[in-house]
Amino acid sequence: MARKAAATKMNISDEVMISMQAVNKWFGSFHVLRDINLTVHKGERIVICGPSGSGKSTLIRCLNRLEEHQDGEITVQGITINNDLKNIDEIRRDVGMVFQHFNLFPHLTILENCTLAPIWVRKMPKAEAEAIAMKYLERVKIPEQALKYPGQLSGGQQQRVAIARSLCMEPKLMLFDEPTSALDPEMIKEVLDTMVALAEDGMSMVCVTHEMGFARKVANRVIFMDEGQIVEQNEPEAFFNNPQSDRTKLFLSQILDH
Amino acid sequence: MADHKHSAKQNSGHAFVRAEDAPLLPPPATEAGLTGWLWQNIFASMADFSSAGASLRSACVAALTVFLLYFGFAQIYTLLDFGVFSAVWSDPDELKREACWTVDQGGGLPSGWHAACWPFIYAKHKFIMYGAYPSEELWRVNLSVLLGIAGLAYVLIERLPRRREVGAMMLTLYPLLCFILLTGGNLAIPFGSIGLWLIIGLAVISLGRLAKRGFLGSTLSEFHALIGLTGWAFVIYNTVRGFGAVDFGLEPIDTRDWGGLLITLVVAVTGIVVSLPLGIILALGRRSEMPAARLICTVFIEFWRGVPLITVLFMASVMLPLFLPEGVNFDNLLRALIGVMLFSAAYMAEVIRGGLQAIDKGQYEGAQAMGLSYWQSMRLIILPQALTHVIPGIVNTFIGLFKDTTLVSIVGIFDLLGAGQSAIADAAWSTPVQATTMYLYIAIIFFVFCFGMSRYSIYMENKLSKSRQH
Numbered sequence: 001m002a003r004k005a006a007a008t009k010m011n012i013s014d015e016v017m018i019s020m021q022a023v024n025k026w027f028g029s030f031h032v033l034r035d036i037n038l039t040v041h042k043g044e045r046i047v048i049c050g051p052s053g054s055g056k057s058t059l060i061r062c063l064n065r066l067e068e069h070q071d072g073e074i075t076v077q078g079i080t081i082n083n084d085l086k087n088i089d090e091i092r093r094d095v096g097m098v099f100q101h102f103n104l105f106p107h108l109t110i111l112e113n114c115t116l117a118p119i120w121v122r123k124m125p126k127a128e129a130e131a132i133a134m135k136y137l138e139r140v141k142i143p144e145q146a147l148k149y150p151g152q153l154s155g156g157q158q159q160r161v162a163i164a165r166s167l168c169m170e171p172k173l174m175l176f177d178e179p180t181s182a183l184d185p186e187m188i189k190e191v192l193d194t195m196v197a198l199a200e201d202g203m204s205m206v207c208v209t210h211e212m213g214f215a216r217k218v219a220n221r222v223i224f225m226d227e228g229q230i231v232e233q234n235e236p237e238a239f240f241n242n243p244q245s246d247r248t249k250l251f252l253s254q255i256l257d258h
Numbered sequence: 259m260a261d262h263k264h265s266a267k268q269n270s271g272h273a274f275v276r277a278e279d280a281p282l283l284p285p286p287a288t289e290a291g292l293t294g295w296l297w298q299n300i301f302a303s304m305a306d307f308s309s310a311g312a313s314l315r316s317a318c319v320a321a322l323t324v325f326l327l328y329f330g331f332a333q334i335y336t337l338l339d340f341g342v343f344s345a346v347w348s349d350p351d352e353l354k355r356e357a358c359w360t361v362d363q364g365g366g367l368p369s370g371w372h373a374a375c376w377p378f379i380y381a382k383h384k385f386i387m388y389g390a391y392p393s394e395e396l397w398r399v400n401l402s403v404l405l406g407i408a409g410l411a412y413v414l415i416e417r418l419p420r421r422r423e424v425g426a427m428m429l430t431l432y433p434l435l436c437f438i439l440l441t442g443g444n445l446a447i448p449f450g451s452i453g454l455w456l457i458i459g460l461a462v463i464s465l466g467r468l469a470k471r472g473f474l475g476s477t478l479s480e481f482h483a484l485i486g487l488t489g490w491a492f493v494i495y496n497t498v499r500g501f502g503a504v505d506f507g508l509e510p511i512d513t514r515d516w517g518g519l520l521i522t523l524v525v526a527v528t529g530i531v532v533s534l535p536l537g538i539i540l541a542l543g544r545r546s547e548m549p550a551a552r553l554i555c556t557v558f559i560e561f562w563r564g565v566p567l568i569t570v571l572f573m574a575s576v577m578l579p580l581f582l583p584e585g586v587n588f589d590n591l592l593r594a595l596i597g598v599m600l601f602s603a604a605y606m607a608e609v610i611r612g613g614l615q616a617i618d619k620g621q622y623e624g625a626q627a628m629g630l631s632y633w634q635s636m637r638l639i640i641l642p643q644a645l646t647h648v649i650p651g652i653v654n655t656f657i658g659l660f661k662d663t664t665l666v667s668i669v670g671i672f673d674l675l676g677a678g679q680s681a682i683a684d685a686a687w688s689t690p691v692q693a694t695t696m697y698l699y700i701a702i703i704f705f706v707f708c709f710g711m712s713r714y715s716i717y718m719e720n721k722l723s724k725s726r727q728h
Contacts, residue, residue: 103624
């Protein structure tokens with residue numbers, strides 16, 4: 001395990017993938033993100049955890065403009081996120097996102113779900129898009145479900161399809177917004193296995209998750225958020241074994257002790 | 259079996275291990291087959307005699323069932339007797355009204371006879387179907403209708419290839435063809451003005467393209483879709499005018515001579531075909547994040563929903579000409595058509611907005627996160643789901659619109675009902691059953707169309723819910 005972590009750490013380049021500087025965001029008068037500063041390098045895998053309502057989902061949703069920040073600067077792959085729709089389109093093309101509730105399109109088959117964006121956004125020929133879709137469906141180990149509809153699949157299978165759907169755009173960065181929180185316990189492992197495999201291939205990832213085992217296994221850095229701020233960040237071993245802040249200690253004791 | 263019971267008894271404490279599977283048995287007679295249906299739907303509710311109260315209830319249910327069956331059959335029999343069994347079907351001696359007179363009235367039918375007088379309908383059939391459309395030109399109407407039925411059938415049957423292309427033709431070439439066939443074309447429109455407007459339209463489209471690429475500043479770039487649509491509206495309208503101005507050698511027929519089912523179909527079909535896309539645009543506009551678009555669409559919808567259709571038709575045919583400059587005069591039927599279209603588009607918009615609101619926010623976010631543009635995500639993700647949800651509402655609006663076309667008779671347009679009513683006034687067919695026969699016939703025609711739409715919508719719902727299983 002230690003060897004693997006060391007090996008993947010070497011893949012991290014100096015190239016900056018995400019940079020957030022003094023980012024603030026409000027929902028009405030509620031200050032939901034407070035002075036967020038974060039730099040993520042290419043190949044890095046970040047896990048964000050924290051109590052509910054701490055702003056972790058809002059943070060990663062700002063990275064592809066599903067939420068608008070009001071203050072500070074966010075750049076993704078060197079492109080600044082602002083009101084320019086062209087920049088936003090460019091970022092969304094290269095940033096995949098996996099949601100808590102999968103957000104598959106129920107009226108399309110699994111294959112159509114996967115080929116939609118390559119065909120319409122990347123203007124790829126249909127045959128080529130289908131070949132790529134099948135490649136990624138095989139990678140998440142459900143090629144045999146390609147012609148079914150999302151409603152016919154289990155939750156874990158649906159989430160793996162959602163991961164494959166994002167991968168079909170061949171993204172440079174993947175965002176995971178609590179990908180296992182809506183799943184039954186016996187399905188969590190299959191999704192986490194897929195995510196671990198993705199991490200081992202060197203994908204840059206930002207994951208909001210409560211799966212501490214996953215964090216220990218694949219993360220380069222764990223970030224703890226509370227009340228809209230980054231309270232503590234560290235390498236996983238140090239974070240779990242030797243938390244510094246009282247709030248981190250309290251949170252870890254709540255989720256680990258039972 | 260015996261073994262199993264034995265082992266179950268032995269383990270009568272808390273611990274239990276099933277030694278043998280319980281047998282799979284066929285269902286009792288009350289659960290399956292014809293007897294099952296009869297039991298569940300009729301007899302189950304009147305078979306409980308376990309107490310005095312239950313017996314009373316069962317007896318009441320039985321009495322009510324017998325009464326309803328009797329009442330239902332009596333109604334159906336009365337209708338069949340009026341329309342079929344006792345009806346007069348032919349008039350071989352050309353007696354006209356006397357063919358449907360009883361002895362008391364001076365005719366040959368038995369005293370007290372009261373049933374349909376179908377020869378009256380034969381005699382008025384052309385008028386009910388086509389109004390005063392010239393007899394020798396009826397092939398033009400028939401051809402339009404036949405082409406329409408053939409095209410519609412082709413598009414509705416799912417196994418056929420190239421349905422999309424045929425559908426596109428039905429929405430573009432077919433209306434144009436009908437317009438020329440039915441009116442005769444050769445309208446007095448100078449080609450110069452058509453050409454000028456076409457060029458203006460193309461210029462506006464190019465402007466929209468430039469705005470989309472951001473050459474004209476960010477304010478205009480947000481409205482590029484609207485600018486493009488306006489340009490296309492000019493181009494399409496003037497293409498139609500251009501075709502209308504060509505002389506095809508057909509005799510022009512004024513819309514004042516149109517009537518009957520022809521008018522009903524023209525008004526209903528145009529209303530249906532236009533109100534759906536217009537309603538979609540209005541519904542999207544009302545949910546738009548752009549305040550100007552939202553305001554315009556909301557005001558439009560609320561205005562048209564707040565006014566009765568009769569008022570709209572009156573305004574269009576009586577008041578509108580007062581505001582137009584002298585010499586500018588456009589067709590009474592066209593004015594009524596535009597009124598009906600805008601009116602039903604407002605209703606359609608609200609039905610579709612209901613469907614849009616039922617779509618989970620995650621669907622929008624999923625589409626956005628993949629980089630789909632607004633129009634792509636609407637067309638590919640949101641609308642297919644939203645429209646499926648509201649098929650019953652959409653078809654409900656279609657059916658309402660189809661029946662509301664009868665209101666155009668208030669502004670002097672003889673639709674099916676109007677034509678029927680003026681046929682009733684013919685003294686040559688004056689009999690006590692004249693009006694009833696006519697109304698029965700018109701009711702049957704309306705029922706066939708509306709019931710057809712209703713059945714197709716149910717078929718579509720079943721089909722869609724089966725293929726998606728959710």
